[in-house]
Amino acid sequence: MWEQIRSNQIRSVVLTVGMGVLLILIGYFLGLYFFDNALAGLVIAILVWTVLSLVGYFQGDSILLRMSRAKKIKRDDHPRLYNIVEEMKIASGLEKMPDIYIIDDPALNAFATGRDPNRASVAITSGLLQKLNRDELQGVIAHEISHVKNRDVLLMSMCSILLGTIVILAWYGSRIMIFGSMTGSRRSSSSGGGGQGQAIILIISLVFMILAPVLAQLIYFAISRKREYLADASAALYTRYPEGLASALEKLGTSTGQLKSANKATAPMYIINPFRKKGMKASDLSSTHPPISERIRILRAMAGASFNNYDQAYGKVHGGKGVIPAASLAAETVPITTTKLEGEAGEPTEIQRARETSDVMWRLNNYNTITCDCGAKLRVPPKFKEPQIKCPHCGRTHKV
Amino acid sequence: MPIAAYVIIGVVVVLAIILFVLYNGLVRLRNQVKNAWAQIDVQLKRRYDLIPNLVETAKGYMKHERETLEAVTKARNLAQQASSAGAGERAKAEGELSSVLSRLLAVVENYPDLKANQNFLALQEELTSTENKIGFSRQFYNDSVLRYNNQTQMVPSNIVASMFGFKASEFFEVTLTAEREAPKVSFT
Numbered sequence: 001m002w003e004q005i006r007s008n009q010i011r012s013v014v015l016t017v018g019m020g021v022l023l024i025l026i027g028y029f030l031g032l033y034f035f036d037n038a039l040a041g042l043v044i045a046i047l048v049w050t051v052l053s054l055v056g057y058f059q060g061d062s063i064l065l066r067m068s069r070a071k072k073i074k075r076d077d078h079p080r081l082y083n084i085v086e087e088m089k090i091a092s093g094l095e096k097m098p099d100i101y102i103i104d105d106p107a108l109n110a111f112a113t114g115r116d117p118n119r120a121s122v123a124i125t126s127g128l129l130q131k132l133n134r135d136e137l138q139g140v141i142a143h144e145i146s147h148v149k150n151r152d153v154l155l156m157s158m159c160s161i162l163l164g165t166i167v168i169l170a171w172y173g174s175r176i177m178i179f180g181s182m183t184g185s186r187r188s189s190s191s192g193g194g195g196q197g198q199a200i201i202l203i204i205s206l207v208f209m210i211l212a213p214v215l216a217q218l219i220y221f222a223i224s225r226k227r228e229y230l231a232d233a234s235a236a237l238y239t240r241y242p243e244g245l246a247s248a249l250e251k252l253g254t255s256t257g258q259l260k261s262a263n264k265a266t267a268p269m270y271i272i273n274p275f276r277k278k279g280m281k282a283s284d285l286s287s288t289h290p291p292i293s294e295r296i297r298i299l300r301a302m303a304g305a306s307f308n309n310y311d312q313a314y315g316k317v318h319g320g321k322g323v324i325p326a327a328s329l330a331a332e333t334v335p336i337t338t339t340k341l342e343g344e345a346g347e348p349t350e351i352q353r354a355r356e357t358s359d360v361m362w363r364l365n366n367y368n369t370i371t372c373d374c375g376a377k378l379r380v381p382p383k384f385k386e387p388q389i390k391c392p393h394c395g396r397t398h399k400v
Numbered sequence: 401m402p403i404a405a406y407v408i409i410g411v412v413v414v415l416a417i418i419l420f421v422l423y424n425g426l427v428r429l430r431n432q433v434k435n436a437w438a439q440i441d442v443q444l445k446r447r448y449d450l451i452p453n454l455v456e457t458a459k460g461y462m463k464h465e466r467e468t469l470e471a472v473t474k475a476r477n478l479a480q481q482a483s484s485a486g487a488g489e490r491a492k493a494e495g496e497l498s499s500v501l502s503r504l505l506a507v508v509e510n511y512p513d514l515k516a517n518q519n520f521l522a523l524q525e526e527l528t529s530t531e532n533k534i535g536f537s538r539q540f541y542n543d544s545v546l547r548y549n550n551q552t553q554m555v556p557s558n559i560v561a562s563m564f565g566f567k568a569s570e571f572f573e574v575t576l577t578a579e580r581e582a583p584k585v586s587f588t
Contacts, residue, residue, distance in 0.1 A: 079525055079529075080525055080529075083525065083532075086533065087529060087532045087533050087536050088536075090536045090537045091536035091539060091540060092540075093432075093540050093544075238536075
């Protein structure tokens, strides 16, 4: 049941190979056109791809985390978040505790990164952290951890590098072709009278250069969407509580904020597409992700928490055959936890969560927080050198 | 050498490879079961450590809940004693502890002063999370046991299992009293 990934991997590999073929074809046409030698083009294409892949493989996670300006937290910074991640680490059978990062951004989003399950990180925006209650947060973290567990992170980053290479080569290739052929001088000396053949190669290459990135993008989206469904199914299985993720997605779907630090290459890493148009709801536009409303409906239609139940729910909502590969469907149904062990007693309200989160963010920026007896909180900046500080609210002095 | 010899050698080699693969698979699953059991153990021990602190903090506020607090302490000590017993007996003691704990956390609602205590809130979060972790590690343990047991019973790995003495493992089933009967709520 836990090794379901394998057969899905085969499908993903087929699609990835499809993208690889596109890359090779691009190299082939580039070589044929510019050097009269297909091999030279292939070598260039594969060289560019190899360099980008190596960088992505070894530095991808730290680049991604730095680009999104995520800050690493320790257990004491936010015990609840840390505990929830640890719970999901246990439920998924992950061997090593992932690093936890917070992104200081009011937009609601989260992502996981790390090339293998032993080197994983989970990042979440401060907005999401204060918006979600414990069950919902658990659902989101479970979704992210299953991306790690299913090795989606590695697959998707390798795919996005492949896509990036295709886009770069096609862009420069087609520009040089168009402007090069307009000046008309470049190839006139080397071609000895094959004018007709030249023109045909030029046209085929040009059409291909324009089509390849689009095709690659479509394949990429197809892989990405499959993975999202699988991660949702795994999240339901780990938490035994699909409603948690469903109601989290509902909150995510009604938000309209755009994540400032995301970019196109990193979009599929997030739990929902960070590139919705401004003012448009998250559920309207999704390319790397399936529509949120549909994901919610599937989760809510689940009769149990197993992959089998997810597959049936998918069939009910979507029609047609399911998304989970048949080999991984265990026959048994797994009951949903209806009575959660934790009492709602210890659950902080949204205001408390907001305060808690802002405390963490100040602390992560090296501010010192002093709580005055009158209830005011003094945030002392790291550059503050005086030994004492006066409360602006009641006038009491505090030691720094 | 005659062709028959090659064929025999080939068959032996293939059989040996199959044996190795099946044996290694069983060992991997058995280790996973052991590992998962150790995880449960870690969380249960953590709960033993947390409870005295929690009871100590709550005592000052919950004057009318002496019985509940005593029941929690008693259940904790019983569970700790049962920790050297087998999975079945242990699960029963731990289930009992879980149900008295959830009863305690339910009555906390009646004590606003206690709920405002920072120390108590931190302890409560720890305890809630430990409860969850126990649940999730149990879940993972049972899944591991299921896979291991299936492997020891299904052809052809059952032959290897019986040859090398791979025995089926015991599930960790907890039936919480709280899950069977609705908790009693008193409005006093």
